[in-house]
Amino acid sequence: MSTFHGIVPPLVTPLLGRDQLDHEGLERLIEHVLEGGVHGLFILGSTGEAPSLSYRLRREVIAAVCRQTDNRVPVLVGVTDTAFVESIALAQYAADAGAAAVVLSTPYYFPAGQTELRTYVRNIVSELPLPLMLYNMPALTKVWFEIETLQKLTDLDGIVGLKDSSGDLDYFAKATRLKEQRPDWSILIGPEAMLPAAMRLGGDGGVNGGANILPRLFVECYDSIITQDEVKLAELHRRIVDFQRIYDVGKYASKYIKATKCCLSLLNICDDFMAEPFHSFHPPEREQLAQILQELDIPVVQG
Template sequence: MVTPLRGPDEIDFDGASRLIERLIEGGVAGLFILGTTGEAPSLSYRLRGEFIRFVCKTVDKRVPVLVGVTDTSVVESIAVAGVAADAGADAVVLSMPYYFPAGQTELVHYIRRLVPQLPLPVMLYNMPSLTKVNFDIESLAQLTDLSQVIGVKDSGGDLAYFERLTALKQQRPDWSVLIGPEHLMATSLGLGGDGGVNGGANIYPKLFVRCYQATRDGDQAAETALQNQIEKLQAIYLVGKYASRHIKGTKSALSILGICDDKLAEPFNHFEPPERARVAEVLESLNTDLIE
């Protein structure tokens, strides 16, 4: 879920409320806040706490809420997890600290030290492009004995890796293994995955829920039609030239649809009119019967 903003350190509460209701009405199985699409590293700890409490109160246990607690500081990760637990969240999502890359031995030791200090179940998050560290399969295998760890979200985009990751469910059949790149969700289910944490579902939740269900049901025709729409939607992430274009494209689309503001956390800017028009063109090209 994106973090709707009105200013550099101010939540767009009206927009956040509309987005939450759209997601739940769209059939999503849960909300993951303060992740990559949620711009967590750019947000103040005050705002993160405020957003956690608002989302948990608004959701009111209708679906699970997972809260990202990844930080460069162990102390701050624990503090944000405490806020999440007090607010009624269901789990936290943890990746490795970014900036200084860690080795695999350090990764394993870090998770083993930190997880017992967290007050909620933990979903591990493999995001090597931004953390500069990959959760090697061998490292994750060493962590399967931690009962508090309930699964892994993988945003690496390597399907061979993902298939090896799902094999760890032989040791931990209770694990949920979820994929990040939304265009790979349907394929990932055939490799033993359990679902997707899809940024595009902010915009059209029913599209992704329907694709998931069609794939699970073995409805090849429906899956193909829905996957085609998902592939078309990917064009919004190619607008602009900076790495922040994925979040810009998502928030621009939400703004065009009248759901929430398109402001980003500093130092990033929202799309200007030419880029916004290109996002609108992509949305207009989609089949409304399949996405809404």
């Protein structure tokens, strides 16, 4: 089994203000997902609003998560940045805090060509103090880690796998075939409803945002795939697909993170304050989500 596998929720970053971490909410969130049986934590990713957080706050998040997790599961830390040296500095901080690996997407704003990207990854791997998982997120970075590029990077021992959030299962299938060259690589899927299909293609698990809210559901789905319990899997996957209704609330691309944070707030786990330029859902959307959770037999604690 690959080093990183199973359900690794991309944690939201609970906030109380523009540059203020919701420490109590973060503690409750960590215990909530760990009690749900997750196999790791991924912090400072897209769901964690990392690009909108100050470097100071990112370090505060890393320190708080690693301290509380206390090696119960591996902690993976997103270090994607437009500045090479900032990615290295954050990776070093993560290593000192006790993280297990770092996660890096293609640098955003200036789109890199594939040759440039390969050189960039080779240069950064040589400086990193931790293993690296690549992160394919073309919808936000506008650049893919193309399969040929990944194949040419398989010689780097410092790379331990790929998180793919493209939603393209043909691409995912090709990525899993790279394990013929690197059997130690972990190939994880982002879009949560694709978890069973991705694992049938040879994937190792999922970095699924919904696991912030319903960690046990996703862990049981993963377990049923591993044990090949098709009857149980069908029911669990049906519930995951039904759960996707929460992402229909709202109208902007930020609705995915807003819905996740709002649900956590409705469950009294953490605050739903959003990093600017975004704002949390207004009362009508909040009520819609409360109704959906109730229809899914998820008890709403407040609001």
